[in-house]
Structure formats: C-alpha cells, structure tokens
Amino acid sequence: MSYGNNSMKTRKTEYRFLMPAIVVVAIMTQFPFLLTVIFSTLRWNLSRPDLPRTFNGFDNYLNFLKIESLQHIPEFYSILWQTVLITGVTLLLCSVVGFILALLLDHDIPGVNIARTLMLGPFFVMSTASGVIWKTTIFNTTFGWYGVIAKALGATPIDLVSYHPIGVIIVLFTWQWMPFFILVLLAGLQGIPQDLVDSMRIDGVNWLQGVFKIKLPLIMNHMRVAIMLGLVFLIKEFGLILVTTAGGPGTRSYTLPYAVYMQVFSANNVGRASALAVMTVVLTLILVNLLYRSIVKRNARYS
Amino acid sequence: MSERTLVQVQRSIRMRHVWKKVLMTALVYGIAIAYFFPILYMFLSGFKTEQQAVMPAIFFKPTLETYRKVLSDPTMYQYLRNSLFQVLVGTGVSLLLGVPASFALVFGRLKHPESNGKFYLWFITTILLPPVAVLIPLFTWYQQLNLINTPYGLMMAYVGFHTPIVVWMVHSFFSDLPGEIFEAAEIDGCSKLQQLTRIAIPLARTGIISAGLLVAVFIWNEFFLGFNLTGNPTATLPVYMSRFREQQGMFVAQLSASSTIAVLPAIILGWMTQKALVKGLTMGAVKG
Numbered sequence: 323m324s325y326g327n328n329s330m331k332t333r334k335t336e337y338r339f340l341m342p343a344i345v346v347v348a349i350m351t352q353f354p355f356l357l358t359v360i361f362s363t364l365r366w367n368l369s370r371p372d373l374p375r376t377f378n379g380f381d382n383y384l385n386f387l388k389i390e391s392l393q394h395i396p397e398f399y400s401i402l403w404q405t406v407l408i409t410g411v412t413l414l415l416c417s418v419v420g421f422i423l424a425l426l427l428d429h430d431i432p433g434v435n436i437a438r439t440l441m442l443g444p445f446f447v448m449s450t451a452s453g454v455i456w457k458t459t460i461f462n463t464t465f466g467w468y469g470v471i472a473k474a475l476g477a478t479p480i481d482l483v484s485y486h487p488i489g490v491i492i493v494l495f496t497w498q499w500m501p502f503f504i505l506v507l508l509a510g511l512q513g514i515p516q517d518l519v520d521s522m523r524i525d526g527v528n529w530l531q532g533v534f535k536i537k538l539p540l541i542m543n544h545m546r547v548a549i550m551l552g553l554v555f556l557i558k559e560f561g562l563i564l565v566t567t568a569g570g571p572g573t574r575s576y577t578l579p580y581a582v583y584m585q586v587f588s589a590n591n592v593g594r595a596s597a598l599a600v601m602t603v604v605l606t607l608i609l610v611n612l613l614y615r616s617i618v619k620r621n622a623r624y625s
Numbered sequence: 626m627s628e629r630t631l632v633q634v635q636r637s638i639r640m641r642h643v644w645k646k647v648l649m650t651a652l653v654y655g656i657a658i659a660y661f662f663p664i665l666y667m668f669l670s671g672f673k674t675e676q677q678a679v680m681p682a683i684f685f686k687p688t689l690e691t692y693r694k695v696l697s698d699p700t701m702y703q704y705l706r707n708s709l710f711q712v713l714v715g716t717g718v719s720l721l722l723g724v725p726a727s728f729a730l731v732f733g734r735l736k737h738p739e740s741n742g743k744f745y746l747w748f749i750t751t752i753l754l755p756p757v758a759v760l761i762p763l764f765t766w767y768q769q770l771n772l773i774n775t776p777y778g779l780m781m782a783y784v785g786f787h788t789p790i791v792v793w794m795v796h797s798f799f800s801d802l803p804g805e806i807f808e809a810a811e812i813d814g815c816s817k818l819q820q821l822t823r824i825a826i827p828l829a830r831t832g833i834i835s836a837g838l839l840v841a842v843f844i845w846n847e848f849f850l851g852f853n854l855t856g857n858p859t860a861t862l863p864v865y866m867s868r869f870r871e872q873q874g875m876f877v878a879q880l881s882a883s884s885t886i887a888v889l890p891a892i893i894l895g896w897m898t899q900k901a902l903v904k905g906l907t908m909g910a911v912k913g
Contacts (some may be wrong), residue, residue, distance in 0.1 A: 336733035340744065343726035343788050350785020351751050354759035359849040361740055361761060400868035423656065431650045439896055443664050448846035451884040455667050458877055459681070465877065467666075467681050470703070497660075508904040549768040558755035561848030561863060565870040579849070582757045587853075595701030599757045606753055 355603070361596035368590035382597035395572060398581075398598075405577040405605070409556045412495040413549055419496075420503030420548070425503065425533065428511045438508070447502040449494075453565035456494055457483060472530060485574035487567040494562055499552050506548040510541030550613060557606050578602040628711060641749040651856050664888070670881035678878035702863040703885065708845060710776050711861055715783035716841045722784065724792025724833060728821045730792070731799040732807050756786065767854055774856045782850050787840045791792040794839070794905035798832030799825060835901030836840070840892045844896070862887045 365378040386398035427438050444452065463469040463479040472479035483490050522532050535592060538545075560579045567575040567586065576584070579602060585595035644665055660666075670678050671685035728734070730745050763782060772778030802825065809819050826833060848863040855864065866887055869880050895902075 333734060333736070336729040336735060339725035339733065339817070339821070340735075343722040343792065345743070346722055346748075346781075347748070347751055347785050347788050351754055351759055351762075354762035355754060357687055358758055358911055404770035426653055426656070429648070429649055429653070431653055434653065437653050439899075440657040440661040442660050442899055443892050446846070446891045447664065447888050448803060448848065448863045448866060448891065449864045450848050451871075451888050452663070454869040454880060455865060455884055458872065458875075459666055459670065460663060460882060463680070465679060470681050480819060481759065483796075496788035497663075505899060505903055557627055558757065558849070560757075561852070561867060564852075565867050568870070574884075579757045582760070583853070586764070596761055599755075599761065602755055603758045606755060609752060614642055 338479075354498075358596045360597050361592055362600050364593045364596075366592040368586075368592060371611065378593070382593045383601070385594060397507070401573065401576045401578060402605070404488060404575060405557065408495065408577060409553060409609075411492050412499065412556055413552050414495045416491070416503045416552060417545060417549060418499045420500045421507055421538070421545070422513055423500070424504045424507035425537075428509055434514055438504075442501045442505060444498050445505075447498065449498065449559065449562040450565050452494060452498060453562045456490075457566055461490065465507050483567055484571055487570065488495075490566055491563060491575055493558065494566065495556060498562075499556065502552065503548045506544050507541060510544030511537065514540055546613075550610065553609055553613060554606065557602070557609070578605065628690060659688075664892070667881045667888070668885055670877055671885045672880045674845075675876060675878045678881070691882045695879060695882045695886070699864075701886075704860060704862045705886070707776060707855075707859055707861040711851075712841045712844050713781050714776075715787065715844045716837050718780070718784045718788040719791050719840055720833070720837050722825065723757060723788045723836075724795055725790050725821060726788075727795040727799055728825055730796060731854065732804060732820075733817075734824075738855075745792070748792040749784075751789040751791065756782075758779065759785075760850070760853055764853060773854065774858055776855075776859050779851060779854045779861075782854060783844050783847065786850075790840055790843070793834050794836040794901075796904055797835055798829040798836075802828055832901060832905065836905060837897045838898045839895050839902055839905070842895050844851055845891050845894075 363377055363379060364375050365373070365381070366375045369372060384419075386396055389395055398419055422606070423441070427434060431437070458466065460466045460468050461482050463472075463481055468482070469479040474517055516588045518536075522536060527536070557577075557578075558579055560583065563569060563575060563577060563580050564583075569580050578598060582595050582602065584600045585591050589595075635862070664680075666683075669683065669685075670689060672689070673685055674688055674690055677685050677818075691885060695892060726748075730741050733741065735741055759782075763778075767773050767778045768777070806828075807820050810824060817822070847861075848867065851861045852864050852867065853860065866884060869883075872880070
C-alpha cells in the first residue's frame with residue numbers, strides 16, 4: 323500500500339479529528355449522566371445542608387415505585403402513565419393524520435410548495451412561544467378565538483387548559499410535530515417510482531388498496547424514522563408544559579421531565595430528582611427499543 | 626352521432642378532472658392556512674395597539690407602535706443578544722468539533738475496522754439522552770464555578786448536545802462522496818487535514834451548511850437547559866417568552882410583537898433547511 327509507511331501518522335491525525343468531539347460530548351453528556359446515576363443513590367436534600375449526604379441504596383427509587391397498598395398507589399405511576407399517554411397519542415395522531423396530509427400534499431396542485439412550506443412552519447416555532455400564543459390568543463375563554471367563536475355559536479366556552487390539560491398538551495404537541503411527519507412521509511411518497519404508480523393505475527388497483535397495500539408499506543421506513551425521532555424529542559419536552567398547564571391542575575399534567583424539575587427546584591431533593599431522571603432515561607430506552615423491534619418485525623413481514 | 630357523444634364524454638371527463646383539481650387545491654390551501662393560522666395571527670397582532678388586540682380581529686388599521694415599544698425595551702436586546710451568542714458560538718463550536726469527527730468516522734482508518742461504526746453509534750445514542758439526565762450535575766458544577774451568570778456554561782452544554790446531531794447529519798452527507806477521491810489525494814501527498822478542508826468540506830458544503838442551520842434552529846429554540854442553567858443576565862429568548870405565561874389574555878399585542886421577533890428567524894432558517902433536513906435526518910436511518 324502506498325501509504326504503508328505513514329499509516330501510523332495518518333491514524334494519529336484521524337484520532338486528532340475524532341477525539342475533541344468525543345471528549346467534549348462525553349464531559350457534557352455521558353459523564354454528568356453517570357453522576358446523576360450516582361446521585362440517585364444518595365440521600366441529598368439541598369434545603370437541609372445540615373444533613374450529611376449519605377448512601378441510601380435504592381431508597382430514592384423505592385420512594386417512587388413501592389406500592390404499599392392498592393388504595394395508595396404512588397403518584398409516580400400516574401406521572402409515568404401521563405408521560406406515555408401524551409407521547410403515545412401525539413405520535414399516533416402525527417402518524418395517522420400526518421400520513422393523510424402527506425398524501426394530500428403529494429398531489430400536483432398549482433403552487434403546492436407554498437402550502438407545504440406553510441404547513442412546515444409550526445415545527446420551527448419555539449415551544450414556549452407556541453404555548454403562550456395558543457393559550458392567550460386561542461384557548462382564552464374571553465379574549466381568544468375559541469372563546470369568541472363558542473359564544474357566537476351560543477355555547478359556553480370552558481377553560482380547556484384547566485379542564486382538559488392533557489388534551490391541550492396533546493393538541494399543541496401534535497400541531498408542532500405533525501409538520502415533521504408530513505415532511506418525512508412526503509419525501510417517502512415522492513421517492514416512489516412513477517412507473518410503479520402508473521402500473522398501479524393500469525392494473526386497476528383502487529385508491530384505498532393503492533394507499534394501504536402499496537404506498538404505506540413502501541414508506542414504512544420513513545414512518546419508522548419519523549416516529550422514532552418524534553418519540554425521542556417529545557419525551558423530553560418541558561417548556562410547553564410549563565407555559566400552558568404548569569403541570570396542573572395538581573399534578574394531572576406532569577410528565578417525567580417536569581417532575582424532575584419540580585423535585586430539584588421545588589422540593590430541593592437532589593437524590594429523588596436524580597432517581598426520576600434515571601427512570602426517564604430508562605423509559606426512553608425501553609420505548610425506543612420496543613418501537614424499533616415492532617417495526618423491524620413488521621418490515622420483515624412485508625418484504 | 627357517435628363521434629359527438631365521444632367528444633361530449635371526453636369533455637365531461639375533462640371537466641370532472643378540472644373540478645376535482647379545483648376542489649383539491651381549495652382543500653389543500655384551506656388546511657394549510659388553518660394550520661398556519663396561529664402564527665399568522667401572532668404576526669398580524671404585533672401590528673395592533675393593545676386596545677385593538679383585546680378582541681380577535683383579522684382586519685384592522687396596522688401600526689408600528691407596539692414594535693416601537695417592544696424594541697425600546699433594553700431587556701429585549703439583552704435576551705436577543707444572549708440568544709445570538711448561544712446560536713453563533715454554540716453552532717460554530719459544534720460544527721468545528723462535529724465535521725472533522727464525521728470525516729474521521731467516514732473515511733478514517735481507525736485502529737480496528739469496526740471502530741468507525743462503534744463510535745458513530747455512540748454519537749447516535751447520545752441523541753437519545755434527555756437533558757433532564759444531565760441537569761443536576763451541570764447545575765451543581767455551574768453553581769460552584771459561578772458559570773450560571775456567564776453565557777459559557779450554557780454554551781458548552783449546547784455544544785455537548787448538538788455535536789452528535791452534526792455528526793449524524795454530516796456523516797450521511799460525507800458518505801455520499803466517493804472514497805476514491807481521497808485515495809487519489811493521499812497518493813498525491815495530500816494530508817488528512819487538506820483532504821478535509823480542500824476536498825470534503827467544499828464538496829459537502831450544502832449539507833454542512835444545512836446541518837449548521839438546523840443546529841442553529843435547535844439552539845435558538847432550546848428551553849430546558851436555557852431556563853435552568855442561566856440567571857437573569859444570561860437568559861435567552863425562549864426564557865423570555867415563558868415569562869408571558871401568567872398573563873391571562875392580556876397584552877396580546879406586546880406578546881405578539883415579541884414572539885414574532887423570537888419566532889420568525891427560526892421559521893425562516895427552518896424553511897431554508899427543509900430539503901436537507903429530510904435527507905440528513907432520514908438517510909442513514911432509511912437505508913439501514
């Protein structure tokens with residue numbers, strides 16, 4: 323090989339390219355995560371500096387997980403359920419409605435790119451801004467569009483943010499994430515070769531069959547990517563919940579990241595907050611893994 | 626006779642086609658405008674006075690009064706400046722670290738042939754890590770080092786979380802380049818650094834620019850770390866927006882003008898990246 327002699331040297335350059343990124347990412351993400359795991363085994367309350375930080379094993383976890391009697395199921399389980407519910411329903415809506423809208427936007431319509439661009443907009447809006455905008459200009463019962471239209475129709479508007487906090491969060495998450503699904507699915511639809519679509523038409527495949535038996539299976543990989551990325555980003559979302567419902571009423575719209583935040587900055591309990599943070603990571607990994615497997619299985623069935 | 630009916634049938638089919646297209650167009654535009662409406666209305670309301678903005682209305686006499694008021698507030702500039710710092714420095718450093726790393730992962734010969742894949746996977750799994758998992762140690766370090774009141778602590782956290790995204794996207798753009806170019810360059814005596822700066826970066830520049838723009842949008846919009854790792858003098862625009870959460874439908878014009886300033890740059894940058902966004906984010910995953 324022509325570079326046999328200096329291969330040691332080039333290899334060194336390659337590590338020089340690679341190592342700075344690895345070191346910085348490790349110090350800023352993986353190392354703090356390991357510390358979080360260690361903190362989660364400590365008894366450590368910031369508001370009680372007089373108490374020593376002591377090792378207490380899995381006590382922080384048990385505090386959340388232990389079910390003493392069926393009448394008093396710890397709050398953790400409802401927070402876990404709310405996290406899964408919000409993420410799951412949002413992803414379901416995004417993939418079903420997103421697929422339908424992607425089919426619609428796949429038509430050859432004059433200026434369709436303008437429509438596509440408009441629909442992509444919400445994806446790039448910061449979640450705190452979209453939260454306050456929806457809350458004040460749409461959901462407000464007196465001054466918002468919802469309140470005004472409901473009154474004009476003779477109905478009494480209700481305070482959706484406090485009566486249906488989870489519904490409101492799901493609507494806003496869906497509004498923000500569906501554009502991403504449309505973008506990815508549309509790319510998939512446009513990648514289907516034209517002669518396949520033509521031969522579908524000649525063979526007399528009807529519309530429904532064409533969509534569900536041919537197009538959908540063909541873009542399953544795109545769907546998989548969209549759901550996976552959506553899951554990863556939605557499960558850690560925090561700002562939108564803070565500005566719309568602030569987790570309330572009570573803890574009815576808490577999600578795991580929100581609960582971690584409250585444990586640190588309201589309860590000052592570093593140990594318990596860390597345990598919750600670790601469980602958030604575990605939940606993310608479990609869901610990503612489940613999703614990955616189920617979709618791989620389905621792919622195998624189709625191919 | 627039969628010829629005429631054929632023409633009529635053709636015409637009626639064509640008419641049905643036209644009608645279908647008109648309906649489809651109306652439907653698509655209707656949905657798109659309704660979907661975009663909250664942003665559109667925010668944009669419009671920024672040009673109202675507070676009195677005009679109390680009740681929802683689309684038609685009104687526009688004025689720049691509210692913008693004048695919002696932009697004369699020095700704290701607004703402070704948030705804007707902090708956000709710009711995070712975006713420019715954070716994105717710059719992420720690219721500086723991420724682009725050479727992706728080059729080494731795609732074209733480099735590491736110690737073991739399988740190392741390239743392993744390191745790449747390591748970067749990808751970092752994307753899965755939610756920021757809550759690192760908040761507490763970072764917060765305690767930053768308090769001890771007094772980094773809460775400087776922009777550098779937050780910037781480093783952003784670099785840590787966005788370098789993997791750069792690696793992920795740029796990796797897929799570098800993978801499109803033919804490896805033979807670099808072999809030829811190597812024989813001609815081109816160093817690795819020259820191969821990166823003179824060949825790889827110019828050839829993949831659209832991809833790298835879009836990766837940078839996407840990371841810029843992510844940093845501009847990031848709230849969780851920005852909220853928890855900054856103090857008043859270092860807070861960013863998303864933190865500023867969150868302070869409007871308690872105002873129960875009041876000050877709609879001010880809210881709208883401020884959020885237009887906060888939201889519009891990200892939407893425009895985002896629109897510019899949309900093609901590369903799909904390619905960069907899905908390529909590796911769709912293929913594999």
